[in-house]
Amino acid sequence: DAKTTQPNSMESNEEEPVHLPCNHSTISGTDYIHWYRQLPSQGPEYVIHGLTSNVNNRMASLAIAEDRKSSTLILHRATLRDAAVYYCILRDVVIQGAQKLVFGQGTRLTINP
Amino acid sequence: EAQVTQNPRYLITVTGKKLTVTCSQNMNHEYMSWYRQDPGLGLRQIYYSMNVEVTDKGDVPEGYKVSRKEKRNFPLILESPSPNQTSLYFCASSLLGTNQPQHFGDGTRLSIL
Numbered sequence: 001d002a003k004t005t006q007p008n009s010m011e012s013n014e015e016e017p018v019h020l021p022c023n024h025s026t027i028s029g030t031d032y033i034h035w036y037r038q039l040p041s042q043g044p045e046y047v048i049h050g051l052t053s054n055v056n057n058r059m060a061s062l063a064i065a066e067d068r069k070s071s072t073l074i075l076h077r078a079t080l081r082d083a084a085v086y087y088c089i090l091r092d093v094v095i096q097g098a099q100k101l102v103f104g105q106g107t108r109l110t111i112n113p
Numbered sequence: 114e115a116q117v118t119q120n121p122r123y124l125i126t127v128t129g130k131k132l133t134v135t136c137s138q139n140m141n142h143e144y145m146s147w148y149r150q151d152p153g154l155g156l157r158q159i160y161y162s163m164n165v166e167v168t169d170k171g172d173v174p175e176g177y178k179v180s181r182k183e184k185r186n187f188p189l190i191l192e193s194p195s196p197n198q199t200s201l202y203f204c205a206s207s208l209l210g211t212n213q214p215q216h217f218g219d220g221t222r223l224s225i226l
Binding site for chain 2: 091104105
Protein backbone atom coordinates (compact mmCIF):
# COMPACT_ATOMS: atom_id res chain seq x y z
CA ASP A 1 0.00 0.00 0.00
CA ALA A 2 1.25 3.46 -0.89
CA LYS A 3 2.18 5.62 2.05
CA THR A 4 0.42 8.77 3.20
CA THR A 5 1.75 11.58 5.38
CA GLN A 6 -0.49 13.71 7.57
CA PRO A 7 0.21 16.28 10.29
CA ASN A 8 -0.07 14.80 13.75
CA SER A 9 -2.50 17.42 14.96
CA MET A 10 -4.45 20.48 13.90
CA GLU A 11 -6.65 22.94 15.72
CA SER A 12 -9.50 25.10 14.50
CA ASN A 13 -12.44 27.10 15.77
CA GLU A 14 -16.07 26.19 15.70
CA GLU A 15 -18.00 27.31 12.61
CA GLU A 16 -14.81 27.94 10.64
CA PRO A 17 -13.61 25.87 7.66
CA VAL A 18 -10.95 23.25 8.25
CA HIS A 19 -8.47 22.03 5.66
CA LEU A 20 -6.82 18.71 6.51
CA PRO A 21 -3.85 17.94 4.23
CA CYS A 22 -2.53 14.57 3.12
CA ASN A 23 0.60 13.88 1.07
CA HIS A 24 0.85 10.73 -1.02
CA SER A 25 3.74 11.31 -3.40
CA THR A 26 4.04 7.61 -4.39
CA ILE A 27 0.37 7.19 -5.31
CA SER A 28 -0.28 4.88 -8.25
CA GLY A 29 -2.76 5.45 -11.04
CA THR A 30 -5.23 2.95 -9.58
CA ASP A 31 -5.12 4.20 -5.98
CA TYR A 32 -8.27 5.84 -4.70
CA ILE A 33 -7.95 8.34 -1.85
CA HIS A 34 -10.21 7.53 1.09
CA TRP A 35 -10.81 9.45 4.30
CA TYR A 36 -12.11 8.02 7.53
CA ARG A 37 -12.45 9.63 10.91
CA GLN A 38 -12.59 8.25 14.42
CA LEU A 39 -14.59 10.14 17.01
CA PRO A 40 -13.68 9.61 20.66
CA SER A 41 -14.76 6.21 21.97
CA GLN A 42 -16.11 5.12 18.58
CA GLY A 43 -15.02 3.04 15.64
CA PRO A 44 -13.73 4.65 12.44
CA GLU A 45 -16.33 6.20 10.18
CA TYR A 46 -16.16 6.60 6.40
CA VAL A 47 -16.08 10.23 5.27
CA ILE A 48 -15.39 10.46 1.54
CA HIS A 49 -13.29 9.08 -1.31
CA GLY A 50 -12.14 10.12 -4.78
CA LEU A 51 -9.77 9.36 -7.65
CA THR A 52 -8.98 12.53 -9.60
CA SER A 53 -11.84 14.99 -9.48
CA ASN A 54 -12.89 16.94 -6.43
CA VAL A 55 -15.72 15.26 -4.55
CA ASN A 56 -18.45 16.59 -2.28
CA ASN A 57 -20.88 14.88 0.05
CA ARG A 58 -22.94 15.87 3.04
CA MET A 59 -20.03 15.47 5.43
CA ALA A 60 -17.10 17.06 3.60
CA SER A 61 -15.34 17.92 0.37
CA LEU A 62 -12.22 16.29 -1.02
CA ALA A 63 -9.86 18.38 -3.12
CA ILE A 64 -7.29 16.37 -5.08
CA ALA A 65 -4.20 17.99 -6.57
CA GLU A 66 -3.80 17.78 -10.33
CA ASP A 67 -0.72 15.52 -10.00
CA ARG A 68 -2.58 13.49 -7.32
CA LYS A 69 0.40 13.64 -4.97
CA SER A 70 -1.61 15.40 -2.33
CA SER A 71 -5.20 15.92 -1.27
CA THR A 72 -7.14 18.01 1.23
CA LEU A 73 -10.20 17.11 3.20
CA ILE A 74 -12.37 20.18 3.73
CA LEU A 75 -14.88 20.54 6.52
CA HIS A 76 -16.79 23.64 5.50
CA ARG A 77 -18.07 24.67 8.90
CA ALA A 78 -16.57 22.73 11.76
CA THR A 79 -18.62 21.84 14.80
CA LEU A 80 -17.50 20.45 18.13
CA ARG A 81 -18.70 17.07 16.92
CA ASP A 82 -16.04 17.11 14.19
CA ALA A 83 -13.26 16.73 16.77
CA ALA A 84 -11.73 13.39 15.82
CA VAL A 85 -8.71 11.65 14.34
CA TYR A 86 -8.84 11.87 10.56
CA TYR A 87 -7.19 9.18 8.46
CA CYS A 88 -6.15 9.51 4.82
CA ILE A 89 -5.92 6.04 3.23
CA LEU A 90 -5.00 4.88 -0.28
CA ARG A 91 -6.85 1.89 -1.69
CA ASP A 92 -5.79 0.15 -4.90
CA VAL A 93 -8.83 -1.01 -6.86
CA VAL A 94 -6.78 -3.30 -9.09
CA ILE A 95 -5.83 -5.68 -6.30
CA GLN A 96 -8.72 -8.13 -6.08
CA GLY A 97 -10.07 -8.59 -2.61
CA ALA A 98 -7.73 -5.96 -1.21
CA GLN A 99 -10.29 -4.50 1.11
CA LYS A 100 -7.98 -4.10 4.07
CA LEU A 101 -7.78 -0.54 5.32
CA VAL A 102 -4.23 0.46 6.20
CA PHE A 103 -4.47 3.11 8.88
CA GLY A 104 -1.59 5.48 9.59
CA GLN A 105 -1.44 7.70 12.66
CA GLY A 106 -3.87 10.25 11.23
CA THR A 107 -4.43 13.89 12.19
CA ARG A 108 -5.99 14.66 15.54
CA LEU A 109 -8.34 17.60 14.96
CA THR A 110 -9.28 19.77 17.92
CA ILE A 111 -12.19 22.21 17.59
CA ASN A 112 -12.30 25.19 19.94
CA PRO A 113 -15.70 26.57 20.98
CA GLU B 114 -30.83 1.15 11.44
CA ALA B 115 -27.79 -0.18 9.60
CA GLN B 116 -25.17 -1.15 12.13
CA VAL B 117 -22.33 -3.36 13.25
CA THR B 118 -22.85 -4.63 16.77
CA GLN B 119 -20.07 -5.92 18.98
CA ASN B 120 -20.40 -7.64 22.34
CA PRO B 121 -19.21 -7.26 24.97
CA ARG B 122 -18.14 -3.61 24.92
CA TYR B 123 -15.80 -4.12 27.85
CA LEU B 124 -14.26 -7.24 29.35
CA ILE B 125 -11.66 -7.87 32.02
CA THR B 126 -10.50 -11.45 32.24
CA VAL B 127 -7.52 -13.57 33.16
CA THR B 128 -4.79 -15.23 31.17
CA GLY B 129 -5.81 -18.53 29.59
CA LYS B 130 -9.57 -18.23 29.96
CA LYS B 131 -11.14 -18.67 26.53
CA LEU B 132 -13.30 -15.81 25.35
CA THR B 133 -15.35 -14.87 22.31
CA VAL B 134 -16.15 -11.39 21.06
CA THR B 135 -19.23 -11.41 18.86
CA CYS B 136 -19.80 -9.23 15.81
CA SER B 137 -23.05 -8.98 13.91
CA GLN B 138 -24.08 -6.80 10.96
CA ASN B 139 -27.53 -6.22 9.52
CA MET B 140 -26.52 -4.87 6.09
CA ASN B 141 -26.11 -8.18 4.24
CA HIS B 142 -22.41 -7.41 3.74
CA GLU B 143 -20.15 -10.09 2.30
CA TYR B 144 -16.92 -8.68 3.74
CA MET B 145 -16.19 -8.64 7.47
CA SER B 146 -12.98 -7.94 9.31
CA TRP B 147 -11.43 -7.59 12.74
CA TYR B 148 -8.92 -4.90 13.72
CA ARG B 149 -7.10 -4.17 16.93
CA GLN B 150 -6.03 -0.68 17.97
CA ASP B 151 -3.04 -0.06 20.19
CA PRO B 152 -1.38 3.24 21.18
CA GLY B 153 1.41 4.14 18.80
CA LEU B 154 0.60 1.22 16.48
CA GLY B 155 -2.73 2.36 15.11
CA LEU B 156 -5.33 -0.03 13.73
CA ARG B 157 -4.09 -3.37 12.43
CA GLN B 158 -6.10 -6.09 10.75
CA ILE B 159 -6.35 -9.46 12.52
CA TYR B 160 -8.56 -11.58 10.26
CA TYR B 161 -11.03 -11.00 7.49
CA SER B 162 -13.74 -12.88 5.63
CA MET B 163 -14.89 -12.39 2.06
CA ASN B 164 -18.03 -14.50 2.52
CA VAL B 165 -19.52 -17.42 4.46
CA GLU B 166 -16.91 -20.10 5.19
CA VAL B 167 -14.16 -17.95 3.61
CA THR B 168 -11.69 -16.47 6.09
CA ASP B 169 -8.07 -15.39 5.89
CA LYS B 170 -5.32 -13.96 8.06
CA GLY B 171 -4.61 -10.28 8.30
CA ASP B 172 -1.44 -8.70 9.60
CA VAL B 173 -1.57 -9.84 13.24
CA PRO B 174 -3.48 -13.17 13.42
CA GLU B 175 -1.39 -14.93 16.08
CA GLY B 176 -3.45 -15.99 19.08
CA TYR B 177 -6.81 -15.43 17.40
CA LYS B 178 -9.37 -17.56 15.58
CA VAL B 179 -12.46 -16.60 13.63
CA SER B 180 -15.38 -18.34 12.00
CA ARG B 181 -17.99 -17.30 9.45
CA LYS B 182 -20.85 -19.78 9.55
CA GLU B 183 -23.50 -17.17 8.78
CA LYS B 184 -23.24 -14.06 6.68
CA ARG B 185 -24.21 -11.69 9.46
CA ASN B 186 -21.89 -12.99 12.20
CA PHE B 187 -18.11 -13.00 12.50
CA PRO B 188 -16.97 -13.90 16.02
CA LEU B 189 -13.41 -13.38 17.21
CA ILE B 190 -12.13 -16.17 19.45
CA LEU B 191 -9.22 -15.98 21.86
CA GLU B 192 -8.56 -19.60 22.84
CA SER B 193 -5.94 -18.81 25.47
CA PRO B 194 -5.77 -15.05 25.99
CA SER B 195 -2.53 -13.46 27.10
CA PRO B 196 -1.76 -9.96 28.42
CA ASN B 197 -0.35 -8.85 25.05
CA GLN B 198 -3.85 -9.21 23.63
CA THR B 199 -5.08 -6.42 25.87
CA SER B 200 -6.35 -3.97 23.29
CA LEU B 201 -9.30 -2.19 21.71
CA TYR B 202 -10.95 -4.36 19.06
CA PHE B 203 -13.11 -3.26 16.15
CA CYS B 204 -15.25 -5.29 13.79
CA ALA B 205 -16.00 -3.90 10.33
CA SER B 206 -18.15 -4.90 7.40
CA SER B 207 -18.77 -3.81 3.84
CA LEU B 208 -19.99 -4.93 0.46
CA LEU B 209 -17.30 -6.49 -1.71
CA GLY B 210 -15.30 -3.96 -3.71
CA THR B 211 -12.27 -1.93 -2.75
CA ASN B 212 -14.16 1.36 -2.87
CA GLN B 213 -17.01 0.21 -0.69
CA PRO B 214 -17.14 2.13 2.60
CA GLN B 215 -16.46 -0.02 5.63
CA HIS B 216 -18.79 0.22 8.60
CA PHE B 217 -17.28 -0.22 12.04
CA GLY B 218 -18.68 -1.28 15.37
CA ASP B 219 -18.14 0.81 18.49
CA GLY B 220 -15.34 -1.39 19.75
CA THR B 221 -14.62 -3.90 22.49
CA ARG B 222 -12.06 -3.04 25.11
CA LEU B 223 -10.36 -6.21 26.37
CA SER B 224 -8.10 -6.34 29.40
CA ILE B 225 -6.25 -9.61 29.97
CA LEU B 226 -4.69 -9.81 33.44
